[in-house]
Amino acid sequence: MKNLSDVIVGRNPVKEALKSQRPINKVLVAKGKLSGSLAEICSLARQNGIPVQEVDRTALEKISAEAVHQGVAAYAAAKEYVELEDILARAGEQEPFIIMLDEITDPHNLGAIIRTADAAGVHGVVVTRRRSALLTPVVAKSSAGAVEYVPVARVTNLVQSIKILQENGIWVAGADMEGDKVYWEAPLSGPIAIVIGGEGKGLGRLVKEKCDFLVRLPMQGKISSLNASVATALLAYEVVRQRSSG
Known part of the structure; x- marks a missing residue:
């Protein structure tokens, strides 16, 4: 069950949270015809790029506990x-160092990745709006507080975001078991973005095709892939190593 301190319930509270530009992960509305204030809430959410999901009323009752949800709740x-x-601006005169996540769904993984990003001097982390873990209290706790220091951008289209980085002179390296080079043999010392695939599925086809090059982590055991946060840590510190020795 979600932490209730993370949940806003009721039409007026949700609407005011949206109007005040409070950061919202997702809005849940009861299934059925949307009219009046519910329709207004959905419109406000979509205008701000916030996902809206229709759910059964029983789901709303479960997350609302004793509060009256009036057909709507928000995380x-x-x-x-x-x-x-903003992440590019944060890099300033430094060579940008960015981590991009292709549908990482485990909040503990996301938190661990953000913690690594802070330790390795990453300028920011990019996640997708859909099918991704979001900035919940679980993520904040798993990051050991690093979420306060590492900017996280939420984008609609990861492929388009990769293109924007490339247009800004940033090389994009995807982590993939079919990569041409072992990661420590790849050129990672310049302006770089590392793309990590989601748990169990890896990089999406279009994301993989858009990367400038793919790198692999050698696997000698029976398991064919590493945990996403572990893979991120290995690649991030290879960037640190190459930059310090270059």
């Missing part, structure tokens, strides 16, 4: 998201 983010441009 507040533990930290405000930024834009991709």
